[in-house]
Amino acid sequence: MTTVVKTEPQHRGEFLVSEANGSLSREVGTLSSGNVAKDGRVVKLVAGELVPATGSNASGVSDEAIAGIIYGDHDATAADLKGVVYIARLAEAKASAVVLHGVTGGGAAAATKAVTDALAKLNIVLR
Numbered sequence: 001m002t003t004v005v006k007t008e009p010q011h012r013g014e015f016l017v018s019e020a021n022g023s024l025s026r027e028v029g030t031l032s033s034g035n036v037a038k039d040g041r042v043v044k045l046v047a048g049e050l051v052p053a054t055g056s057n058a059s060g061v062s063d064e065a066i067a068g069i070i071y072g073d074h075d076a077t078a079a080d081l082k083g084v085v086y087i088a089r090l091a092e093a094k095a096s097a098v099v100l101h102g103v104t105g106g107g108a109a110a111a112t113k114a115v116t117d118a119l120a121k122l123n124i125v126l127r
Helices: 108-121
Strands: 016-019 026-031 035-037 042-046 049-052 066-070 074-076 081-087 091-093 124-126
Touching (some): 026 066, 074 081
Parallel strands (some): 026 049, 091 124
Antiparallel strands (some): 035 074, 042 049, 066 081
């Protein structure tokens, strides 16, 4: 008999531990063209559109106008994608399931702290 092992992928919103009643925690925005954002990715606002957060900018590590955490997988490679839901406030999220930034190596720890602090200002707590 052969044993079959199946791995279940992450489900939409699996990064959430809790959120406010109704849709109070959520906002809808436009993902800027040329970007792909997977469920649990921290996003920032640039010129009114959502883009994945990098955790740093030209002046060093900062919170980069963090907007929240993307809910679901979204692909705006070809054009702006409207109607993208993101968690903008009043929520708890699993730290292990949230992608904070793209910074690696030197500066990653500072970037993690900056993004985590920015989320905390939105009342989004990583557990």
